[in-house]
Amino acid sequence: MEETLEFPALLRLIDERSTAFRAAIAAAPDLDAQVPTCPEWTLFDLAQHLGEGRRAWAATVAEGPGASARSAPEGPAAPREREALLDWLAASAQHLLDALREAGPDRGCWTWWGASQSPQTCAAVARHQLQEVAVHTYDAQLAAGVPQPLPAEVALDGAEDFLLTCVATTSPWPHKPATVDFHAAEGRSWRLSLSAEGARTTRVTDATPSDASARGTAADLVMVLYGRAALHSLELDGDPHVFALLAAWEPED
Structure with a gap:
């Protein structure tokens, strides 16, 4: 693929x-x-x-x-x-x-x-x-x-597109810096880094632990990112407070 x-x-x-x-x-x-x-x-x-x-x-x-x-x-x-x-x-x-x-x-x-x-x-x-x-x-x-479910090739591209297009921002993250990983069962992962410089997404290429992570099929990730499914439908790990802060965040730009 x-x-x-x-x-x-x-x-x-x-x-x-x-x-x-x-x-x-x-x-x-x-x-x-x-x-x-x-x-x-x-x-x-x-x-x-x-x-x-x-x-x-x-x-x-x-x-x-x-x-x-x-x-x-x-x-x-x-x-x-x-x-x-x-x-x-x-x-x-x-x-x-x-x-x-x-x-x-x-x-x-x-x-x-x-x-x-x-x-x-x-x-x-x-x-x-x-x-x-x-x-x-x-x-x-x-x-x-x-x-x-969304076809796998659509969903894999969709999860990345959402993180790059709808989440990434130069608006400062108003909390302690944090990282959130999103893992697709099909074998692709992304890291969202939150800091005073904003929110930026990269492909995960190493095993460095994140503050929180969510795992599911790519279709499951897309459904959660677009609000079609609840966050708890994914396999979650790490600090759940980070997800709550992310959900409540309203960047200015």
Whole structure:
């Protein structure tokens, strides 16, 4: 399995997860069903969110590095009729994939994660978009009664992307410096270092002990990181207070 997914693989997997999302929408008994992992949304709301988000990111990628904020979604609103909705979702995913292919991986792009460890490039956008689609596919499958774990290659890349994009920050850690390790059962580990310089993530390459650690499958880690599962669903070790402080932390940048 690749250590880091290349751009063509990211696009392939966005397409695959988008197809799986539509399959869940097609299989659901009722589009007004509540989504357990997004309780404020129905399945229709989730589909609307996913489609509009992909259209907005397609427009942002197409606008190029000069964009100062994420662009508004382009095209028609999400239709209520199921078959039309499925066609609209397919078109939304295709708009994103076409924009990313046209731009290429190295082109600059506006992103909201400027202070993180992820670059502001179309490759980084594709990487995070894969996780957006993958996690919401799980949400839709759960609501439709057919939940499936994230594919291992998606989950391994997703755990790393979350730690680099959503957790890494230059905002000072307001507590005693600490390290937290995240171990995927598939054989990959990451260390989150928390200090006055912020939060930075690295791959774990030695056996130096951390202050706290969490272990599970890569899919389990992603579900916990995205708030779809409780922390105690993982195998925890070390100081539990560090996890409590991390969960309560609200960085300024």
